[in-house]
Amino acid sequence: MKTFNYHSAKDVKEASKLASSNSAFLAGGMTTIPSMKLGLASYKDIIDIKRIKKLSGIKVSGKTVTIGATTKHSEVASSKDVKKAIPSLAALAEGIGDPQVRNRGTIGGSIANNDPAADYPSACIALNATIHTNNRSIVAEKFFTGMFETCLKSNEVIEAIEFSIPEKSSYQKLPNPASRYAIIGVYVAKHKTGINVGVTGAKSCVYNDKDLAGALTKNFSSSAIDNVKISSSGMNTDIHASSDYRANMVKAFAKKAVDAC
Amino acid sequence: MASLVGSRVERKEDKRFLTGKGRYTSDINIANQTYAIFIRSPHARAKIKKIDTSKALKSSGVVEILTGEHIAQDKIGGLIAGWAIRSEDGSEMKCPANPPLAKDSVNFVGDPVAVVFAETLDEARAAADLVKVDYKVLKAVSNLSEAMNSEAIHDGIEKNLCYDWLLGDRQKVKEAFEKADKIIKLDINNNRLIPNAMEPRACVIDYNTASEEITCYTTSQNPHLSRLIMSAFGGVAPENKLRVVAPDVGGGFGSKINLYNEEIVCSWASKKIERPIKWVAERTESFLTDTHGRDHITHAELAVTNDGKFLGFKNETIANLGAYARVFGTVTPTYLFGPCATGVYIMPAAYSNVKAVYTNTAPVDAYRGAGRPEATYTIERIVDKAAMELGMDPIEIRMKNFPTEFPFKQTLVHQIDSGDYVAGLNKAKEMADYDGFAARKKESESKGKLRGIGVTSYFEACGIAPSPVVMMLGCGVGLWESAEVRFNPTGQVTVYTGSHSHGQSHQTTFAQIAADELGVPMENIDVVHGDTDKGTFGMGTYGSRSLTVGGIAIVNACKKIVNKGKRIAAKMLEASPDEVDFKNGEFVVAKSNKKKTIGEVAFASYLPGVRDEVKSPLPEGDEPGLIESSFFDPANFSFPAGSHICEVEIDPETGHVKLDKYTAVDDFGTIVNPLIVEGQVHGGLAQGIGQALYENAQYDDSGQLITASYMDYTMPRADDLPNFNLGFTCTKATTNPLGVKGCGEAGTIASTPTVMNAVINALGGKEISLPATAEKVWKACKEMKKSNAKAA
Secondary structure (H helix, E strand, O other): OOOOEEEEOOOHHHHHHHOOOOEEEEOOOOOHHHHHHOOOOOOOEEEEOOOOHHHOOEEEOOOEEEEEOOOEHHHHHHOHHHHHHOHHHHHHHHOOOOHHHHOOOEHHHHHHHOOOOOOHHHHHHHOOOEEEEOOOEEEHHHHEEEOOEEOOOOOOOEEEEEEEOOOEEEEEEEEOOOOOOEEEEEEEEEEOOEEEEEEEOOOOOOEEOHHHHHHHHHOOOHHHHOOOOOOOOOOOOOOOOOHHHHHHHHHHHHHHHHHHO | OOOOOOOOOOOOOHHHHHOOOOOEHHHOOOOOOEEEEEEEOOOOOEEEEEEEOHHHHOOOOEEEEEEHHHHHHOOOOOOOOOEOOEOOOOOEOOOOOOOOOOOOEEOOOOOEEEEEEEOOHHHHHHHHOOOEEEEEEOOOOOOHHHHHHOOOOOOOOHHHEEEEEEEEOHHHHHHHHHOOOEEEEEEEEEEEEOOOOOOOOEEEEEEEOOOOEEEEEEOOOOHHHHHHHHHHOOOOOOHHHEEEEOOEOOOOOOOOOOOOHHHHHHHHHHHHHOOOEEEEOOHHHHHHHOOEEEEEEEEEEEEEOOOOOEEEEEEEEEEEEEOOOOOOOOOOOOOOOHHHHHOOOOOOEEEEEEEEEEOOOOOEOOOOOOOHHHHHHHHHHHHHHHHHHHOOOHHHHHHHHOOOOOOEEOOOOOEEOOOOHHHHHHHHHHHOOHHHHHHHHHHHHHOOOEEEEEEEEEEOOEOOOOHHHHHHOOEOOOOOEEEEEEEOOOOOEEEEEOOOOOOOOHHHHHHHHHHHHHOOOHHHEEEEOOEOOOOOOOOOOOOOOHHHHHHHHHHHHHHHHHHHHHHHHHHHOOOOHHHEEEEOOEEEEOOOOOEEEHHHHHHHHHOOOEOOEOOOOOOOOOOOOOEEEEEEOOOOOEOOEEEEEEEEEEEOOOOEEEEEEEEEEEEOEOOOOHHHHHHHHHHHHHHHHHHHHOOOOOEOOOOOEOOOOOOOOOOOOHHHOOOEEEEEEOOOOOOOOOOEOOOOOHHHHHHHHHHHHHHHHHOOOOOOOOOOOHHHHHHHHHHHHHHHHHHO
16 A cells, blocks of 8 residues: 555545545545555545544435435444335345445445445435535436546535435345345335336446336336346446346346335 | 263364464564565566566665576575376376576466565565566466467476376276266366465564574465475475474465465575565465366266166366466376266276366465365266266165275275265255155245255265375375374373364364373363474375374374383382273273372373382383374275255346255264364365355456456355255274264365256256356256247
């Protein structure tokens, strides 16, 4: 690991001020630290935002669940409020990584990193999330822009993620047997305003599968998905799953998700 | 005193290991130590044109940078193959030189070319980045099936062929095949595995400039052997100036048998730079450079009669050695594999032909089971295929071909002293509720799932012996084991063994057997191992040999202690040694109440006299003290055996294989500690199941290891495994006084074919290669659905 300056920011304003094109915010550090240790990333400044109290916590209002950026996966998984309002979101958090990861990793870190195989981005898509930063609010479909890419500026700090409470929802994933990241993960959510099918793992970036959502809008049942054609073009291929297998699994897991709703 | 052999004594090691008090190599720090970082080839095959260390040498904290040139100047020798194998045509095997630092060419990704020593680890790393190596990259040979038709990797080794070995009689097999009703043919792979010991390899070297002694702390399964090789072949120092210590070792599975480049280089360099050196592998280095396991391609044929009798067997295998031949690399696919390929069956004619080839991949060597899992996989898969093609039950076909009389002369080499294969399979059948399978299959089908059942019967040949035969077959050393048992004057006992635990609980098991022999409480017995300065000599731990060879050496040394004790007690009690019995730690004169405890005898042996009188308890000719040693060389291997049955449930929509039930019935002869043996079986099963369903080391065409981290290399995890249903049968080994057989590798040997037989059974006989990953199984399910639809 290359040497760097460590800063512990006392508030969001200070964190933002310290940031540069050669810095990284540190929350759980689940990706940042291993990347630095392996020499894949190096920064001049590491800005720790864990001590900013305002960034952590869960709030449920009538229609939304708002989760602070540095809230840990284990906190979401065990939150009675989340379990009651959006049980599928608590279940998703319970299925991330392992206990060590869940006790350190944060929701804000996960979505800022936008790993194409991460779980939370699919929840943001499916649950019509709004990502609140220190200077704006961004809807999920605009937030995730590409592989490990978001629309965040280098001095922009995620403060909280606000999820709409759906009528029904379920997240089903096929974990990579080695890493347990999603080979594919499908998050189906039925809102009064419409249906979203957030898909992670399949392509370079999370997306809302409009074909599946369309079929489910007409008939919310797993049989409605049978006739949807899912193309393997643009899907990832690696030693664990070919694009053809992924395309088929998107369908299989969408069906599982609908059945579990 | 109740016998400790057979009781579930808790492990003496647990307190240390479970409370973080283990002392591993990387826990050791020597004042003024330097840190080593190795510079490794990023290419699978290349010529080294030039190494420029000038900039790196000026980097902060750098003490020294050494390359293959320095190794050559100092005439430091390289790594060796421990067994010389002869080809069918009588020619000797061909092995390339394997210098500890490559000088002219590199042959796998990770092959070390230079080493940096610096004051801190960070400084060593930073300097390593500045070492410039100019390579001429050559086309890598990374595909096993194409290796013999590819350009020669090593000068003078045509077709990349180390040897083309035959065991058995081709003519007899030909005749047997002519008589067959049916010939079953099978083409299979045996996937390459990475051992993944929890503790990465490491060494800490302390060179004493005054005494000129090198102490090498290292992660080894056999420190004496490492010292021997480092001295005799490496030329690092004479054996008396070289001490090798393997403290607690966190797993090895065979990967820590070998002496590696880093230990030779650091030991030699410590003397050169007159500083202690510490090197600890990073996980990526472990993936790249620990010896790998398995990696075979096999074509097998089984000649059968219509009623399921076996007539003959052919085994044609290509085995991957990787870039170089290492200690057990050449014997694993020959004598540890070939003879076992006919399995537990009466097989009138058979041969095993193995072509071992070099590729630009990490060296392949012994990995838990070493050759026997590959052999068992071959025979057990083809036996199942035969049952399927003949329309027979897999248990029925096995029963039909089991030997029922022992000793049983197995077709190719082994004279199996004891066993009862019928009893084992019957017990497994009952415990697994084999007859209830059809109902469970129906139930799975009602949920849209497929269910399969798999059976395997295996035997293992472990504790390779006797030494003269082993050396006749080409081994460079004898495979006996030594022990020394020392009574202290105040009655506690220290047992020195040449075996070395890397997780096997020797401190418990060996204390149990010594306690029984000596009648001393287990708490008063300490087991010392892993240090060439303590104890006589040792061949180490691998091939399930510790108890059957090392444990018996302890028993024999204890017997010598008791014999001497009898003589002393007799003199003390004024009786003849013939009249003295030894029982429960007491020497008792027959038909009297005259007795001495073994502690009293030990005390007397060290303090042989009394006040005011010249009187010794020692008989004439006996020396003071109570210390005895023994070297045990068994008359033969030991032959554990058993039958395993498992059931899998497959989701055809996703290809996910759920291992639902697993029953293992094993015959390990006398069991010293059931708790430890069950643990060995559990661990072995997990590894064999890992091979069947998850683990797979893969290289790409350019020879890059694409599964070099846990992100891509799938280890089996607790939630992948069911509760194991274990049972035991017992036929005692006749080749050792305890009747014990090895148990360390059995689970690994039997479980891979058991699981694959179940998967293929669920797929209606459709072959798939190892490992049965979800996508492969899903594809097979799709094809099965298609062909079922056609048939309907």
